[in-house]
Amino acid sequence: MALRHRAPGTGEAGPGTVPGDASVARAMRRERWIGWGAQALLVAAVLGGVAWLGQHALETLRARGVRSGFDFLGQPAGFEIGEGWLDFEAGQPFWRAFLAGLINTVRAAVPAALLAVALGTLLGVGRLASHRLVRGACTVYVEALRNVPLLVQLLMAYFALTQLLPAAADALQPLPGVWLSKSGLTVPWPVQAPDGGGWTLEWPERSTFNVSGGAALSPEYLAIVAALGLYTAAFVAEIVRAGIASVPAGQVAAARALGLAPRQELRRVVLPQALRVIVPALTGQLLSLVKNSSLAVAVGYPELVSVANTSLNATGRALEGIAIVMAVYLGLSLAISAGMNVYNARVALRGWR
Secondary structure, rough: OOOOOOOOOOOOOOOOOOOOOOHHHHHHHHHHHHHHHHHHHHHHHHHHHHHHHHHHHHHHHHHHHOOOEEEEEEEEHHOOOOOOOOOOOOOEEHHHHHEEEEEEHHHHHHHHHHHHOOOOOOOHHHOOOOHHHHHHHHHHHHHHOOOHHHHHHHHHHHHHHHHOOOOOOOOOOEEEEEEEEOOOOOOOOOOOOOOOOOOOEEEEEEOOOOOOOOEEOOOOHHHHHHHHHHHHHHHHHHHHHHHHHHHOHHHHHHHHHOOOOOHHHHHHHHHHHHHHHHHHHHHHHHHHHHHHHHHHHOOOOHHHHHHHHHHHHHOOOOOHHHHHHHHHHHHHHHHHHHHHHHHHHHHHHHOOO
């Protein structure tokens, strides 16, 4: 006697149906809805608890005569931010100061992340090199930098830039048009042509007392980018090394049997498979790098935490200032996680191109 399958939403059974399929499907849907409902209730309970705690804190502050609320964001800040892509003056509101701090955070985190990934990949490959000197040098770098606190490395980088380099009048020129001194790094930069017809490259020049022209990067900025990038590169190197080591030896043997050069073997066979292991762990390191950028306050770089500290000292709105910083870092972390998850799904399905 042939079994019939009951088509969804009909009362008829079709061929191959096992009795009770419809009941099982209904039970699974019911469990799924129950799970979603439980998660929604949990989220609502957490949000309600946070809202209650916030309201209770505000009422306690008001009872003690402490002003509270976010109305201060529209008031003049009364301080200046001398560095960054967004110009900020004392008469502008606090919300613009926080925005300038956020932009400065991104301005430091992005090049540091690029440095960490590029250098970490080279170090990870070098850790598996057959040449003993290369392997040993990469191992020393990784073990030394990841076992020294980032704050210590940041301070070392800052003092090296401000104490060991010459003054601006005696600036070093490592490359044509590039000047390095204790005042920072000055590089060529595109500017509007005098006739308004387009852009031209402005080359910095050293004068008797300083370096003028081009774009100047402060020693505080250079210190945080270098420290973040070099420190995180040590951890990225171990992730890359572990990812490459996870590729089966048979895949490498097959690549060599096809006559691929070592560079082709690494690019076309090893790394595409290693990325499935590398990307999830790399996401965590990028998140840590962005959050570690808050240490820039130690060297006076005006990133988000530095601006928040100055703002709460000026207004006394400590709770509100900290809440803004937490919300911004949460948003940055979620954005990075979302982007890396999309890339991870692409790599997992199609490999690396």
